[in-house]
Amino acid sequence: MEYLERCICGRVPRQKSSEKKEWRIFSLKELHSATNSFNYDNKLGEGGFGSVYWGQLWDGSQIAVKRLKVWSTKAEMEFSVEVEILGRVRHKNLLSLRGYCAEGQERLIVYDYMPNLSLLSHLHGQFAPDNQLDWDKRMNIAIGSAEGLEYLHHNATPHIIHRDVKASNVLLNSDFEAQVADFGFAKLVPEGATHVTTRVKGTLGYLAPEYAMWGKVSESCDVYSFGILLLELISGKKPIEKLGPGTKRTIVEWAAPLVFQGRLTELVDPKLQGKFNAEELKNVVHVATMCAQNTPENRPTMHEVVQILRKGPRGESLESEKKLKLDTVKYGDELLEADDSEVKTRTATTTPSSGRRSAA
């Protein structure tokens, strides 16, 4: 990857010539023509990096094009990290890179188009009223996204920490299968490292306490965020809920008493109208509670998560299960203040005290 080698030269091993390259470089002209010159009607959404547009290539294939908003060294870095990481990973539950374009100050990333957009749009956004996510779809999304993260943590070389696992970063293909997306904040883990200390990036409500407070990032931060995602998937609740003026509650604070009192059915999204599998519910709550523990060492690995989600906990005895304990996460007022907003620039010193193309 010539462009990337220029950007992050020396930080990551080069792609071996034997590795299959399935991405390519796009010209700006081609992307202009595919997106009707980045027409507003083609806009799928907007994130911190910039806007995402739907497009169609000359061969009829549908693409999503992420266009960098403003050029800066930081944005350039985010762009190169995302392209570098996506270029080296291939998994059925990770959004595939089609290619990129870097012409002048324009930076664009081209992905496969996901007709059912994001999990967020189905749980809390424009598709929420359609109620398309039944229990089985939710369980498949849980397993699929867990498998995507398992691949990043255990199979990618070097290992990759996503750092921004959340509902808007789980995209859904035409069969509602999960594809984990958005690797702009991801970290490559040097071999042998147990954790990396870094500036805190990510989204409030999903941040592992040790990461939010001390910037200590390891694979288990993604496991924590995945636990929050599971609670969100089961309940249809947002990670942080506004209860009234100035009062907020995390999904863990809401779920913990129900879990301890064994009132599991009360955790289930009322939109499912009681249609769920009670055994699977027990299993998925069990996984969510293990993942969303305050102590990183007590959380399971993504490999264990996949095993339990696939087979169920019965008969299995994982070390982490013995320590099962759901801590109520108490973020400081300062962190709760910001609600859904992101803390991409928050430093590690934060302290605890303070239809169009839809297949649907």
Ligand SMILES: Nc1ncnc2c1ncn2[C@@H]1O[C@H](COP(=O)(O)OP(=O)(O)OP(=O)(O)O)[C@@H](O)[C@H]1O
């Ligand atoms: N490949 C894709 N196919 C279909 N829709 C997509 C695709 N990629 C992104 N989107 C849509 O565009 C929206 C914006 O994506 P983007 O990754 O830029 O931001 P985000 O995840 O919402 O926010 P953040 O910047 O915090 O990550 C997504 O929420 C999703 O609805």
